[in-house]
Structures are given as structure tokens and as C-alpha cells.
Amino acid sequence: MSLSAETRPVPAAPYRDRNQPADPVIKLERVRKAYGNTVVLHELDLDVERGEFLTLLGPSGCGKTTTLKMIAGFETPSAGRILIDGIDVSASPPYSRPVNTVFQHYALFPHMTVFENVAFGPRTTGLNRDLTKERVTHALAMVNMSVHAAKKPGQLSGGQQQRVALARALVNYPKALLLDEPLSALDVNLRHTMQLELKRIQREVNTTFIFVTHDQEEAMTMSSRIAVMNEGYIEQLDTPEEIYLRPKTQFVANFVGRANLLPGQVKARNGGEVMVELDSGGFGPAAAPDAVMPGDRVLLMVRPGQIALLPADQGRLSAHGFAARLRTRDFQGTVFRYALTRSDGREVIATLLPQHQLAGVSIVDEVWITWDAPHAWVVPAGT
Amino acid sequence: MIAPASITAPRLKQPSRLGSFLGHHAVTAVALLALTYLMAPIVMMIVLSFNRTEGRFDYVWRGFSLAAWRHPFAVDGLIDALKVSIAIALVASLLATSIGTAMAYAMVRYRFIGRRALDLVLLLTISTPEVIMGSSLLNLFLDVKIPTGPLTLVLSHVMFDIAFVAIVVKSRLRTFDITLEQAAMDLGARGWRTFRRVTLPIILPSVVTAGLLAFMLSLDDFIITMFVSGQTVTFPLFVWGTARIAMPPQIYVVGTSTFVLLTSLLLGNFLFDQRRVRLREKV
Amino acid sequence: MRSYKFNRLIPYLLVLPGVTWLTILFLVPLLGEVKTSLEEGSILWGISFTWHWQNYLEALTNFDTVFLRSFVYAALATLLTILIGYPLAYFIVFRGGKWKTLLLFPVIVPFLITYLVRTISIEALFADNGPILGWLKAWHLLPQGSFILGTPAAVVFALAYNFLPFAVLPIYVSLDRIDTTLLRAAEDLFAAPLRVFRKVVLPLSLPGVFAGTLLTFIPASGDFVNAMMLGAPQNQMIGNVIQDRYLVTLDYPLASATSLILMICLVICVAVYSRIFGTEELTG
Numbered sequence: 022m023s024l025s026a027e028t029r030p031v032p033a034a035p036y037r038d039r040n041q042p043a044d045p046v047i048k049l050e051r052v053r054k055a056y057g058n059t060v061v062l063h064e065l066d067l068d069v070e071r072g073e074f075l076t077l078l079g080p081s082g083c084g085k086t087t088t089l090k091m092i093a094g095f096e097t098p099s100a101g102r103i104l105i106d107g108i109d110v111s112a113s114p115p116y117s118r119p120v121n122t123v124f125q126h127y128a129l130f131p132h133m134t135v136f137e138n139v140a141f142g143p144r145t146t147g148l149n150r151d152l153t154k155e156r157v158t159h160a161l162a163m164v165n166m167s168v169h170a171a172k173k174p175g176q177l178s179g180g181q182q183q184r185v186a187l188a189r190a191l192v193n194y195p196k197a198l199l200l201d202e203p204l205s206a207l208d209v210n211l212r213h214t215m216q217l218e219l220k221r222i223q224r225e226v227n228t229t230f231i232f233v234t235h236d237q238e239e240a241m242t243m244s245s246r247i248a249v250m251n252e253g254y255i256e257q258l259d260t261p262e263e264i265y266l267r268p269k270t271q272f273v274a275n276f277v278g279r280a281n282l283l284p285g286q287v288k289a290r291n292g293g294e295v296m297v298e299l300d301s302g303g304f305g306p307a308a309a310p311d312a313v314m315p316g317d318r319v320l321l322m323v324r325p326g327q328i329a330l331l332p333a334d335q336g337r338l339s340a341h342g343f344a345a346r347l348r349t350r351d352f353q354g355t356v357f358r359y360a361l362t363r364s365d366g367r368e369v370i371a372t373l374l375p376q377h378q379l380a381g382v383s384i385v386d387e388v389w390i391t392w393d394a395p396h397a398w399v400v401p402a403g404t
Numbered sequence: 405m406i407a408p409a410s411i412t413a414p415r416l417k418q419p420s421r422l423g424s425f426l427g428h429h430a431v432t433a434v435a436l437l438a439l440t441y442l443m444a445p446i447v448m449m450i451v452l453s454f455n456r457t458e459g460r461f462d463y464v465w466r467g468f469s470l471a472a473w474r475h476p477f478a479v480d481g482l483i484d485a486l487k488v489s490i491a492i493a494l495v496a497s498l499l500a501t502s503i504g505t506a507m508a509y510a511m512v513r514y515r516f517i518g519r520r521a522l523d524l525v526l527l528l529t530i531s532t533p534e535v536i537m538g539s540s541l542l543n544l545f546l547d548v549k550i551p552t553g554p555l556t557l558v559l560s561h562v563m564f565d566i567a568f569v570a571i572v573v574k575s576r577l578r579t580f581d582i583t584l585e586q587a588a589m590d591l592g593a594r595g596w597r598t599f600r601r602v603t604l605p606i607i608l609p610s611v612v613t614a615g616l617l618a619f620m621l622s623l624d625d626f627i628i629t630m631f632v633s634g635q636t637v638t639f640p641l642f643v644w645g646t647a648r649i650a651m652p653p654q655i656y657v658v659g660t661s662t663f664v665l666l667t668s669l670l671l672g673n674f675l676f677d678q679r680r681v682r683l684r685e686k687v
Numbered sequence: 688m689r690s691y692k693f694n695r696l697i698p699y700l701l702v703l704p705g706v707t708w709l710t711i712l713f714l715v716p717l718l719g720e721v722k723t724s725l726e727e728g729s730i731l732w733g734i735s736f737t738w739h740w741q742n743y744l745e746a747l748t749n750f751d752t753v754f755l756r757s758f759v760y761a762a763l764a765t766l767l768t769i770l771i772g773y774p775l776a777y778f779i780v781f782r783g784g785k786w787k788t789l790l791l792f793p794v795i796v797p798f799l800i801t802y803l804v805r806t807i808s809i810e811a812l813f814a815d816n817g818p819i820l821g822w823l824k825a826w827h828l829l830p831q832g833s834f835i836l837g838t839p840a841a842v843v844f845a846l847a848y849n850f851l852p853f854a855v856l857p858i859y860v861s862l863d864r865i866d867t868t869l870l871r872a873a874e875d876l877f878a879a880p881l882r883v884f885r886k887v888v889l890p891l892s893l894p895g896v897f898a899g900t901l902l903t904f905i906p907a908s909g910d911f912v913n914a915m916m917l918g919a920p921q922n923q924m925i926g927n928v929i930q931d932r933y934l935v936t937l938d939y940p941l942a943s944a945t946s947l948i949l950m951i952c953l954v955i956c957v958a959v960y961s962r963i964f965g966t967e968e969l970t971g
Binding site: 114117122126129130131132146189193 | 866868869871872873874875877878886891
């Protein structure tokens with residue numbers, strides 16, 4: 022899993038606007054959306070930085086697509102404002118907003134050629150012929166579709182259509198590009214390729230990308246920041262690294278990567294670390310956010326890849342952690358996956374590289390689970 | 405895009421209040437006008453059935469009267485003409501539905517020589533002017549010395565009904581999930597059994613619709629009927645006959661009644677379908 | 688298990704009754720017409736097949752104005768149905784919402800009335816002292832001697848009315864098929880509603896318009912009922928001529944020739960029209 026090296030927003034916008042505000046390019050202020058009695062978005066505040074690759078990540082129904090549609094103009098907020106470059110566009114129709122969308126199923130115009138599809142935006146805004154031709158050619162070249170300019174969408178494969186859809190949006194130099202799960206219709210290998218392609222293109226054109234997906238791996242690969250959403254709220258808005266290593270809520274911890282969450286209570290705090298006594302017995306240290314104090318109920322989070330296994334007797338004497346019984350052990354291609362059962366019946370998953378396997382251990386045997394303090398984290402209970 | 409600094413933002417259209425108001429409501433206005441246009445003759449017909457007529461051709465409103473409604477069949481030959489029309493339409497639609505459904509099934513499920521040609525012929529039967537079909541049919545019957553009458557009527561009506569039935573059933577079959585048939589065959593059902601137990605029950609509404617369509621087309625047919633009916637008098641022929649001599653309001657009564665009946669049938673069919681969809685969604 | 692051979696035959700068996708019926712009662716009669724059109728003579732003096740091409744010549748010279756008039760009326764009626772039918776179909780598809788299928792009812796329902804009764808009602812509507820003219824005359828908006836019946840306008844109007852569903856339904860189907868995401872995509876690309884219509888909706892609905900115009904024009908050009916009931920002798924269409932020659936004067940050879948000329952003209956029209964529009968699928 023590669024982490025984005027860019028955590029700072031990249032400056033530069035393509036327009037000559039002299040008074041380029043340093044403000045967020047898109048700002049959602051206390052945006053709320055309800056359909057009748059059903060509230061889809063609760064009081065959302067979001068600042069999209071210029072030039073970033075922001076992903077809205079969450080399960081179906083969390084509101085991520087609704088948020089995207091509201092930025093594009095296909096939905097209007099029930100309350101709150103949407104600002105693009107400081108201008109309130111909440112009541113503006115989609116055709117008046119300087120943002121463009123890449124739709125989930127591409128929505129290429131079937132009766133127009135690839136060239137005409139991409140030229141649609143420039144022609145609609147009255148750009149002269151020569152300039153249009155120049156820009157369209159450039160856009161097609163950027164997505165490697167120049168050869169197919171005269172074809173119709175029906176003659177293209179899924180991946181090709183997606184690239185045309187991308188060119189069609191980017192040719193207009195939008196202030197932000199909105200992508201609605203554009204890779205979900207592609208097969209796995211093509212997806213991976215396109216993920217990297219999109220990242221490359223985003224850096225090349227220096228445009229803000231707002232990406233919607235439910236696939237957390239995808240989000241981690243491509244984004245400079247991720248907004249993890251759940252049931253109409255943004256649970257955490259951070260870089261992929263922060264979200265994975267230091268989730269703020271139980272939902273985020275569970276949604277991004279597999280997590281072992283062990284309920285317990287904080288016994289002591291020492292600088293950035295706390296000591297947690299686990300409900301099911303045993304104790305162990307973990308890194309913690311500043312707000313967590315001794316006495317707080319927490320969930321100790323250890324990722325499967327951060328667990329080390331020791332023989333039960335040895336562990337009991339020499340390390341923090343707790344005992345568990347081995348239930349299954351499977352080979353997953355690169356790692357061994359251990360499923361272990363704690364004394365209270367809950368399950369712990371550990372993934373170990375072949376060289377770290379515990380010898381001489383079989384099903385139902387007891388082993389000792391331990392970890393390094395910096396690689397564990399606590400999440401406040403009840404989140 | 406690594407854009408040169410000279411790129412300016414695109415000119416975006418701001419919605420104009422008046423423009424969008426006009427545009428939005430212009431379509432509605434035209435649609436409403438069109439609906440009025442559609443309903444005008446119907447309203448006319450209903451109104452005239454309540455007219456107190458004097459004399460032979462009376463289009464002027466002389467006052468409200470239920471006379472025509474009280475004695476709807478007072479005109480000589482009206483009932484007989486209706487009976488003849490209904491009988492012929494029944495026979496023709498039953499025949500046409502069976503033949504047309506079989507054809508539709510073959511054309512959608514199988515590939516065979518001449519399928520495209522058949523498609524073309526079906527298209528031709530729908531779009532050829534009835535005058536040409538009627539006159540050529542009469543020609544045929546004269547040549548082969550078949551006396552014109554109920555027989556020739558049925559023969560002719562089935563002919564033009566087949567194409568309509570085939571089209572309706574074909575389009576339904578196209579959206580039919582073929583895996584259902586495959587499942588049945590996998591479980592041992594042979595061709596006819598599969599069709600009878602699996603396909604037919606599911607496409608039945610469309611087949612019924614096609615049958616109703618054929619029935620109405622046959623009932624209503626005038627031009628072809630005129631050529632091949634001989635001495636037989638169907639309802640449209642009856643109307644035409646009396647219209648030249650005198651226009652009894654009973655015609656409007658029958659018109660209104662059939663209209664009300666068929667509309668209720670259609671509405672009922674539609675509501676029944678909606679109910680079925682809703683029930684299925686519950687499951 | 689059925690033999691493989693039998694399975695191969697199934698489609699042919701299924702199609703057989705239909706094909707037979709259509710061949711005997713559609714194709715054969717048309718051929719018969721060709722034969723009759725080349726015959727000479729009359730009922731009284733006997734008819735014989737003599738490759739009498741003069742029939743065609745006679746038909747063309749006698750009825751040239753009628754032919755022209757029929758096509759003009761049919762074209763005008765088709766234009767009228769499209770002008771009325773397209774906005775109607777558009778309204779139903781894009782403003783109909785839940786009521787979409789229900790809104791098709793008013794379009795179909797007038798045609799549940801017998802063709803003749805419908806046409807007679809139109810005649811009543813346009814009567815000299817009927818609801819429309821009567822009112823206009825009473826308010827002195829029209830001179831007392833005005834009339835619509837017996838004019839081309841009446842015939843064209845009635846033709847347009849009677850063939851409306853043939854135009855509306857194909858347009859409705861092609862409009863309904865348009866993926867609404869395409870419209871959103873166009874909006875996203877800065878197109879205001881009018882431009883969305885012009886550049887996306889209209890082009891994608893053209894197959895339906897094409898089908899609609901053909902399904903209206905062809906039957907309309909051969910129609911005679913409307914001309915008969917609402918027109919004057921100078922509004923007679925070619926259908927009237929054919930009907931008259933067949934059923935009244937019994938001049939079969941001439942009538943057949945006229946029929947076939949109509950048929951050939953229509954085939955040419957369709958061929959040319961298809962060329963301009965490209966081949967479209969008209970049957971389901």
C-alpha cells in the first residue's frame with residue numbers, strides 16, 4: 022500500500038484570475054440534505070484544498086455521492102452553502118458551475134465521435150474553432166486516446182470510454198474534477214492501472230480531484246486526503262496514513278483495513294502512550310490521541326500485520342498482551358492468516374510473514390499475542 | 405492541463421428567470437393544447453349522443469335528450485352489424501394471436517433462413533396502405549372465385565392482425581429472461597412443456613394485450629372490410645351506410661358506449677398490472 | 688430425446704402458419720394485382736391478359752393531379768402530426784414522472800372509437816354551424832358564409848388526427864430510451880436546457896421521428912375515408928379513385944394499375960427517405 026508523498030496541497034491554478042484566493046477552492050458550509058423525513062447529510066463542513074486529490078470514502082448510503090452531486094449542482098442543499106472559489110453557487114444549476122464530472126458509467130454521447138464528445142464543453146461555451154481543436158487534441162493525447170478520435174463510444178472498451186470521459190471533463194479546465202466511482206465498472210487489473218493513471222494525470226494537470234468510492238484500498242492508493250463518511254457525517258478527514266494508523270473512531274478503524282478492536286480501560290498515561298487494561302484480561306501499551314486520559318473507556322486497536330505471536334508460557338512471563346487459542350491458520354498467498362479466539366469468545370486476526378510463524382503450534386493450542394506500543398492505537402469507546 | 409497563463413475561464417451561462425420559465429411552461433402549454441385537440445372529437449361524440457335531433461343530418465345542438473340512449477338499438481340493422489363485427493373480430497383475433505405468437509417466439513429464440521425477410525414482410529403489412537391490400541384481396545377472391553362474405557373477412561383480418569401481434573409479443577420476448585427457460589430445460593422439460601409452463605404464463609399479459617389489439621383492429625377495420633365484405637354488414641360498414649342517408653344519434657351512443665367500455669378495460673388492465681408489480685415488490 | 692433434426696425444424700414449423708397466411712393473403716394478391724393491371728377490357732365485354740401497359744399510362748395521365756394532391760395532403764398531415772406529437776411525447780417522457788404510462792392513455796383512447804365514428808365526429812366539429820364555426824360566426828369573427836368542410840384543410844386535419852398515435856408512439860419509445868445520465872452529462876458540460884435538447888435529446892430521438900413519419904405518411908397517402916367524409920370532389924385522394932374504380936365502376940385493370948403506381952411511389956419515397964436518415968430498425 023503506497024502512501025501519497027504529497028500531503029501538502031499543490032499550488033497553481035490554470036486561470037489568469039488575478040485575485041486568486043488562497044481559500045479552499047470548494048467549501049461546504051453547514052450543508053444539510055434531507056429527502057422528506059430522511060436526513061442524508063447532517064451539517065457537513067468541508068474545505069477542499071486547491072490541487073489536492075480528495076476522496077470521499079464510505080459504505081453505500083453514507084452520503085458521499087450526494088455530496089458530490091451537490092458540488093456538481095445536481096442536488097441542492099436543504100440548508101447551508103456551497104462555495105466555489107468564494108462564490109456561493111448553492112442555487113446555481115450545473116451548467117453555471119465551473120466544475121466537471123466524470124460519471125460512473127461515463128455517459129458518453131453515443132451519437133457523437135470521441136472528438137465531438139470532448140469538444141462538447143468548449144463548443145458550448147463558444148470557444149473558437151482553432152482553439153477548440155487544439156485543446157481537444159491535447160486532452161486526447163493526455164489520456165492516450167488520440168488514435169480513436171473518430172470513433173464512436175460504442176466501438177470503445179470500458180477503459181477507453183473512461184479515458185474519453187476524463188478528457189471530456191478536463192478539457193474545460195474545471196476548478197475541480199468530480200469523479201463518481203469511475204473505476205467501479207472495470208475489472209481488477211484495469212482498475213489498478215487506471216488508479217495509477219489517474220494519479221499521474223492529476224499531478225500533471227494540477228487540478229483538484231474529488232473522488233468518490235467505497236473501496237478503501239483505492240482511496241488509500243490515490244488520495245492526498247480522505248474523508249471517511251458514515252450515515253451523513255464525516256468521521257475523519259485526514260491523510261491516508263493518519264487514517265490508517267490513527268483512526269479517530271471505531272467506524273474508521275474498521276472500515277479502512279482490518280482492525281482488531283479490544284475493549285478496555287486506560288490505566289496510565291506516559292507522554293504519547295497509554296497503558297490499557299483489557300476487559301478480557303491482559304494489558305498492553307498503545308499510542309493515543311491527546312484527549313485520552315486515565316480512566317477512559319477505549320478500544321485498543323492493533324492491525325493484523327502488527328501482531329507478533331509467542332509461545333504461551335514464554336509470552337506470559339516476558340511480554341504484555343494476552344492469551345488466545347488458535348482456531349484456524351490459512352495461507353493467503355503472501356502471508357499466513359491466523360484466527361485466534363480470546364477468553365471472552367471474541368476473535369483476533371493476525372497476519373504473519375512466513376519467517377515469523379510460530380513453530381510447533383496447532384489448532385486449539387494456546388498462544389500469546391503481543392505487539393509493539395507504537396504500532397497500536399486507542400480509539401475512544403462509543404464512537 | 406499545463407495551461408499557459410493566458411487561458412481565461414469559460415463563459416458560463418447563467419440561468420435567466422424568464423427564459424427557463426418560458427421554456428419549462430411552453431412544453432406544458434403545447435402538451436395541454438395537444439390533449440385538448442385529442443379530446444375534442446370524443447367530447448363531440450359524447451355530446452351528440454345526448455342531442456335531440458330533428459331531421460336527417462343534425463349537427464346543431466337542439467337540446468338535451470336521452471332518447472337515443474333509451475333506445476340504442478332502435479335503428480334497423482344496428483344490432484346485427486354489431487354482432488357480425490364482434491363475431492368476426494373474435495375469430496380473427498384468436499387465430500391471429502396464436503399464429504402471431506408462434507411467429508414471434510420463433511423469430512426471437514431461433515435463427516433461421518429468411519428471418520430478416522420475414523421481418524421486412526411484417527413491416528410491409530403494417531405500412532402498406534389499406535386501399536392496396538383491400539383491392540388486391542378482392543382481386544384474389546374474384547380470381548379464385550371465393551364468394552366475399554364472413555369467410556373472406558376473417559381471412560383478411562387475420563392477415564393484417566398477425567403483424568401487430570408479432571410485434572407486441574416480440575418486444576416482450578426480447579426482455580424476457582432466457583435463463584428461466586434454460587433452467588426449465590435443465591430440469592428436464594422439453595420444448596412445448598417449457599413454453600407452456602414457464603414462458604407463456606410470464607408473457608401472457610403481453611399476449612393478451614396483443615390479442616386485444618388485434619380484436620380492436622378487426623372490429624374497427626373499414627377500408628379492407630369494405631372491399632371484401634360482399635353482402636355482409638359489419639358495424640363500420642353500417643355506420644358508413646347510414647351516414648350517407650341519415651345520421652341517427654344511436655351511432656354516437658354506440659360509439660360512446662364502446663369507448664367507455666374499452667377505456668375501462670384498458671384502465672383496468674393497467675391498474676391490474678400496477679397491482680401485480682406492487683405485490684411482486686413486496687415479495 | 689427429440690432428434691436433432693427435429694429441433695432444427697422447430698422454428699420453421701412455428702413460422703409456417705404465419706408465413707403461409709401472409710404469402711397467400713398478402714404477397715399473392717399483390718402479384719395478382721400486377722397481373723390484373725396488365726389486363727384489358729371490362730366486365731361487360733370480357734377481360735383478357737394482354738400486357739396492356741396502357742393502363743399505367745392512362746392512370747398516370749388521368750390521375751396525375753390526384754396523385755400529387757394525395758402526397759401533398761399526406762405530407763402536410765404527417766408534418767402536423769409530428770409538430771403536435773413530438774412535444775406531446777416529450778412532455779409525457781420528461782415531465783410525466785410517475786404518471787408516464789398513464790399519460791399515454793389520452794393519446795390512445797381516442798382511437799378506441801371506431802375510425803368512422805371518429806371521423807364523423809370531426810365532421811360534426813367542423814360543421815358549418817357546429818361548435819367551432821357556429822361560435823366564431825355568432826361572435827362575428829368569421830363571415831357567415833365560411834366553411835371548413837369541403838376544403839383541403841378539413842381533410843388534412845382529419846388525416847393528421849386519425850394517424851396521431853402512429854407518430855406519437857415511436858417518438859415516445861425513442862425518447863424514453865434516452866439515458867437520463869446523458870442529459871446530466873450535457874448539463875455538467877455547461878449546456879443550458881435548450882442546448883441539451885438540441886444537441887442530445889433531438890438527435891437521439893430521430894429514429895423515432897423517422898419511424899413515426901413513415902408510419903403516418905404511408906397509410907395516409909392511401910387513405911380515402913377522410914377525403915370522402917370531409918372533402919369535396921376537388922379534394923379527392925388517390926385512395927378514393929382506387930376505391931371508386933374497384934367498387935363502383937368495376938374497372939379492375941385501371942384500378943390495379945393505379946394501386947401499383949401508388950405502391951411503387953411509396954417504395955421509392957421510403958427508399959429515398961431511408962437513404963437520407965440511414966437504416967433504422969422499425970419493427971420491435
